Amino acid sequence: MNRVIKKVAVLGSGVMGSRIACHFANIGVQVLLLDIVPKELSDDEKKKGLTMEHPLVRNRIVNTxxxxxxxxxxxxLFDAKKASLVKTGNFDDDMKSIAECDWVMEVVVENLDIKKKVYDQVEKFRKPGTLVTSNTSGIxxxxxxxxxxxxxxxHFAGTHFFNPPRYLRLLEIIPTPATDQKVVDFLMHYGDLYLGKETVLCKDTPAFIANRIGVYSLMSGMHVVEKMGLTVGEVDRMTGPIIGRAKSATFRTMDVVGLDTTVNVSRNLLQGLPKDESKDTFKxxxxxxxxxxKKWWGDKTKQGFFKKTVNEKGEKEILELNLKTFEYGSRTKASFKSLExxxxxxxxxERLPKLINATDKAGEFYRATFYDVFRYCSMRIPEIADELYKIDQAVCAGFAWELGPFETWDLVGVKATAEKMKAAGMEVSPWVHEMLATGNxxxxxFEKGQKLYYDIPTKSYKPIPGKEGLIILDAFKENKVVWSNAGATLYDIGDGILDLEFHTKMNSLGQEVIEGINLAIAKAEENYRGLVIGNEGANFSAGANLAMLxxxxxxxxxDEIDLMIRQFQTTMMKARFSSVPVISAPSGMALGGGCELSLHCDAIQAHAETYIGLVEFGVGLIPAGGGTKEMTLRASDSYAPGDPELNHLQEYFMTIAxxxxATSAHEGKALGYIKPSDEITLNRARLLADAKRKAIELSEAGYTQPLERRDIKVHGQSSLALFEAGITGMLYGKYISEHDALIARKLGYIMSGGDLSSPTEVSEQYLLDLEREAFLSLTGEPKTVERIHSILFKGKPLRN
Known part of the structure; x- marks a missing residue:
C-alpha cells in the first residue's frame, strides 16, 4: 500500500494536542482538531445571548x-499563516469527519476509560486502513x-511526541504485538523524513525509553544533591550547557515542566516497576x-525552586530556594575550580572527561550522577531496548542532551570507568564485561563514513539502522580531513564534495575561520566539484569576532579595522564567485557575519530551525560583509513593472534597521534572507547530506561561475528622503535614540546608492565600498564602542 498522509485528525486540543496539530500544519498537512463540547455557557456567552447549540459555544474549548x-x-508554527490548515470541531458534531482523514491521533487526558470511549467513536467512523495512534506517555x-x-x-500504535513538538526532536514509536510491521515501518519513516524527528522504536514498557532514563537521571541526581548538600545555583551551573544539557539545567527545567508532573511520573514508575533493581531511586x-x-510546583504556581519578585527599588528579581531552610533568598553564584x-x-x-575526572566537589557530583546513570542504562538492555543506540537517541532527542549515556561512557573510557564504578559499589550489567572480554x-x-554500534547478541559492530546516507563528521575525522586549523576543519565527504566545519566559540567568524573559508574554496576549485559550509553544532555562526573589533x-x-573589513568582504565575494557551487547549511543561529556568508553562497540548505538575521544594528554598526549590499540587490531584483519600488526597498531597510x-527558515524566506528557490530540511540529522546533494545537483546541472552584478537599481535622493522622513518621525516620537538615527541614516545612504540625483544602476563593488566607509566611520563613534562593550562584557544590548 502506498500510504499518503493528506489529512490528520487530532483528538484532544490540550497543550500537546494543539501543538501537534500545529506541527502537522508546519509540513503542509491539513488537520482536523477536535475536543469536547463545553458543559455550560460562559458568562461572556450568556451576555451575548448565545445558546448551547451555537457553533461558537460548541467549539469554544478547541478554538480557545x-x-x-x-x-x-x-x-x-514556522509561519503563522500555516494556522489556516487547522480546522476545528467537537467530538459530538464532527467525529464523523475523521472518515476523511488518513491518520487519527488521540491526545486526550491520561485516563484509560476515557481513551477507550474515544476509540469507540473512532471505530464507528474511521475508514478501514486508517492509522490510529496515541500520544500517551504513561498508559x-x-x-x-x-x-x-x-x-x-x-493499524494502531503509540506515537509519543515530546513537548514542545516543534522543537524537541524525539518521536517514540511504540507498536503492540498486533501492529502490522508495514505500519511500524511507515511511522518510523514518516516521522524521520516528513516530521523531522528522531524516530525511536520502543518497547511497550513503563515510560518507554526517554522518560524512563531521563526521569531516573533526574531523581538519581536529586538524591545526590540532597546527600552532598548542594545549592540550587550550584546544581544548575553544573548541569546546564557546560555538560551539553539545556540552559534550563535541572531546577529551572523542573519549574518550567511543573514539579507535579515530575512527581507523578516518578510515582508511576515506582509503582509500575516492581522488578527494577533501582526502583527505590524513584522515591x-x-x-x-x-x-x-507545599504546592510550590514551579511556574504554574508562581514559585518553585525559583520565585520571581519585585525588590524595594521596583526592579524584577529572581530569588532562589534554600534547600535546607525552604526560604527564598538571593541567587547563589556557584564557583568550582574544575568548571573554571x-x-x-x-x-x-573535550570538557566532559575533564569534569567527570575532576578532584573537586563538582567532580564528585559528576561521578556520582554519571556513573549511576551508566549503570542503570546498562541494566535496561534488553528490558526497554535491545540495542544500546536507542537509549542514546531517545534521551538526546527527548531531553536535548548533546551526548547520550553510552556516548559519554565512551568518552571517559568504558573499561576504566567500569572499574571505578565497581570500586564505588556500582556494578554494571554482565554484557558490558562480556563486551570488554572479547576485546571490544x-x-x-566509526568505519568508512558510518557510525557503528556494538550489537550485544552478535558481539559485533553494526551500522545504526536508518542512518544510511547521513553525514556524521566524526566518521570522517580519522582519514578524511583535508586541512584544519584552530577554528575550522575541512573534510572530504565523498563524491567530490568538501565540507567546512567551524569550531570556534559560537562558531564566530574570526581570523582562523576566514582563513578556512578562503582555503576551502581554493581547494574545492582545484580538485573538487563543490563545497558545503556546515556543522553538527547547535549554531551555524553567531557572527564576526566582536572582541577583535x-x-x-x-x-x-x-587601518586595522579597514583591513579587516576588506578581508571579510573579499572572502564573502569569493564564496559568491567560486568556480564550483558553494552551499551554506545553517541551523540554529546564523547571525551577522554568519548570515552574510549564507547570503553569498550559491544556495542555502537550511534546517527548519534556522534563526537567521543581520543584527549589526544592535551593536551600533551596519552589515559590512556584503549584507547591506546583498539586501539592496535583492530589493532591486524584487521590483516588477508598476511596483511601488520605494516601498519594497523600505521593507528591506527596516529588516536591517x-x-x-527569523524565528524559522520559513520566516527567513519571508524576510528575504533565504531565497524562494532555497530548500529547507526538517530533520537536523539530514541537513549535511541534503546540502551535499544540493552541491552535486548544481554541479551536474552545468554550474557556471557567477559574474559581478552591475545592474543593481538604487534610487538616490528619492529613497534618502523617504528614509529621512521615517527616521525623523521615529526620533521625534522617541522610539529611537540619536545614535540609532545616525546608524539608520548611514544604512539608508548605502541602500540609496548615495546622494544620486536620480535612480541609477550600480555594481556590487560600488555598494561594498559604501558599506566599508559607513562601518569604519561608526567604529569611531564612542556610543558604538559602548554598545560593543555591553554585548561582550555584560551579555546584553545597550540602547544609548
Missing part, C-alpha cells in the same frame, strides 16, 4: 486552545488496543516531597 497555542512562546499501548477490531489493532527525596506538599578550568573549551566532548572497548566506532576600535586602529531575526 488553538488560539492559545498559536500565540504562545516559543511559537509552534501501556497494548491496553488501549484491547477489544478493538482486527483492522484497528493492525521522592525530601527536598522534592517538601516542595510538592574548562570554560574556554568549546567542545563538550567501546560502544561505538572592540580592541581595534578602543585603540582607534582604523530593526535587526530582525
Amino acid at each position: 486552545a488553538l488560539q492559545t497555542a498559536i500565540f504562545s512562546k516559543p511559537a509552534p 501501556p499501548i497494548h491496553l488501549m488496543a484491547e477489544g478493538r477490531s482486527e483492522d484497528f489493532r493492525k 521522592l527525596p525530601k527536598i522534592v516531597e517538601e516542595l510538592y506538599n 578550568e574548562v570554560k574556554d573549551i568549546e567542545s563538550v566532548k 572497548t567501546s560502544f561505538y566506532k 572592540f580592541m581595534y576600535a578602543s585603540d582607534q586602529e582604523f 530593526t535587526a530582525k531575526v
Whole structure:
C-alpha cells in the first residue's frame, strides 16, 4: 500500500494536542482538531445571548486552545499563516469527519476509560486502513488496543511526541504485538523524513525509553544533591550547557515542566516497576516531597525552586530556594575550580572527561550522577531496548542532551570507568564485561563514513539502522580531513564534495575561520566539484569576532579595522564567485557575519530551525560583509513593472534597521534572507547530506561561475528622503535614540546608492565600498564602542 498522509485528525486540543496539530500544519498537512463540547455557557456567552447549540459555544474549548497555542512562546508554527490548515470541531458534531482523514491521533487526558470511549467513536467512523495512534506517555499501548477490531489493532500504535513538538526532536514509536510491521515501518519513516524527528522504536514498557532514563537521571541526581548538600545555583551551573544539557539545567527545567508532573511520573514508575533493581531511586527525596506538599510546583504556581519578585527599588528579581531552610533568598553564584578550568573549551566532548575526572566537589557530583546513570542504562538492555543506540537517541532527542549515556561512557573510557564504578559499589550489567572480554572497548566506532554500534547478541559492530546516507563528521575525522586549523576543519565527504566545519566559540567568524573559508574554496576549485559550509553544532555562526573589533576600535586602529573589513568582504565575494557551487547549511543561529556568508553562497540548505538575521544594528554598526549590499540587490531584483519600488526597498531597510531575526527558515524566506528557490530540511540529522546533494545537483546541472552584478537599481535622493522622513518621525516620537538615527541614516545612504540625483544602476563593488566607509566611520563613534562593550562584557544590548 502506498500510504499518503493528506489529512490528520487530532483528538484532544490540550497543550500537546494543539501543538501537534500545529506541527502537522508546519509540513503542509491539513488537520482536523477536535475536543469536547463545553458543559455550560460562559458568562461572556450568556451576555451575548448565545445558546448551547451555537457553533461558537460548541467549539469554544478547541478554538480557545488553538488560539492559545498559536500565540504562545516559543511559537509552534514556522509561519503563522500555516494556522489556516487547522480546522476545528467537537467530538459530538464532527467525529464523523475523521472518515476523511488518513491518520487519527488521540491526545486526550491520561485516563484509560476515557481513551477507550474515544476509540469507540473512532471505530464507528474511521475508514478501514486508517492509522490510529496515541500520544500517551504513561498508559501501556497494548491496553488501549484491547477489544478493538482486527483492522484497528493492525493499524494502531503509540506515537509519543515530546513537548514542545516543534522543537524537541524525539518521536517514540511504540507498536503492540498486533501492529502490522508495514505500519511500524511507515511511522518510523514518516516521522524521520516528513516530521523531522528522531524516530525511536520502543518497547511497550513503563515510560518507554526517554522518560524512563531521563526521569531516573533526574531523581538519581536529586538524591545526590540532597546527600552532598548542594545549592540550587550550584546544581544548575553544573548541569546546564557546560555538560551539553539545556540552559534550563535541572531546577529551572523542573519549574518550567511543573514539579507535579515530575512527581507523578516518578510515582508511576515506582509503582509500575516492581522488578527494577533501582526502583527505590524513584522515591521522592525530601527536598522534592517538601516542595510538592507545599504546592510550590514551579511556574504554574508562581514559585518553585525559583520565585520571581519585585525588590524595594521596583526592579524584577529572581530569588532562589534554600534547600535546607525552604526560604527564598538571593541567587547563589556557584564557583568550582574544575568548571573554571574548562570554560574556554568549546567542545563538550573535550570538557566532559575533564569534569567527570575532576578532584573537586563538582567532580564528585559528576561521578556520582554519571556513573549511576551508566549503570542503570546498562541494566535496561534488553528490558526497554535491545540495542544500546536507542537509549542514546531517545534521551538526546527527548531531553536535548548533546551526548547520550553510552556516548559519554565512551568518552571517559568504558573499561576504566567500569572499574571505578565497581570500586564505588556500582556494578554494571554482565554484557558490558562480556563486551570488554572479547576485546571490544567501546560502544561505538566509526568505519568508512558510518557510525557503528556494538550489537550485544552478535558481539559485533553494526551500522545504526536508518542512518544510511547521513553525514556524521566524526566518521570522517580519522582519514578524511583535508586541512584544519584552530577554528575550522575541512573534510572530504565523498563524491567530490568538501565540507567546512567551524569550531570556534559560537562558531564566530574570526581570523582562523576566514582563513578556512578562503582555503576551502581554493581547494574545492582545484580538485573538487563543490563545497558545503556546515556543522553538527547547535549554531551555524553567531557572527564576526566582536572582541577583535572592540580592541581595534578602543585603540582607534582604523587601518586595522579597514583591513579587516576588506578581508571579510573579499572572502564573502569569493564564496559568491567560486568556480564550483558553494552551499551554506545553517541551523540554529546564523547571525551577522554568519548570515552574510549564507547570503553569498550559491544556495542555502537550511534546517527548519534556522534563526537567521543581520543584527549589526544592535551593536551600533551596519552589515559590512556584503549584507547591506546583498539586501539592496535583492530589493532591486524584487521590483516588477508598476511596483511601488520605494516601498519594497523600505521593507528591506527596516529588516536591517530593526535587526530582525527569523524565528524559522520559513520566516527567513519571508524576510528575504533565504531565497524562494532555497530548500529547507526538517530533520537536523539530514541537513549535511541534503546540502551535499544540493552541491552535486548544481554541479551536474552545468554550474557556471557567477559574474559581478552591475545592474543593481538604487534610487538616490528619492529613497534618502523617504528614509529621512521615517527616521525623523521615529526620533521625534522617541522610539529611537540619536545614535540609532545616525546608524539608520548611514544604512539608508548605502541602500540609496548615495546622494544620486536620480535612480541609477550600480555594481556590487560600488555598494561594498559604501558599506566599508559607513562601518569604519561608526567604529569611531564612542556610543558604538559602548554598545560593543555591553554585548561582550555584560551579555546584553545597550540602547544609548
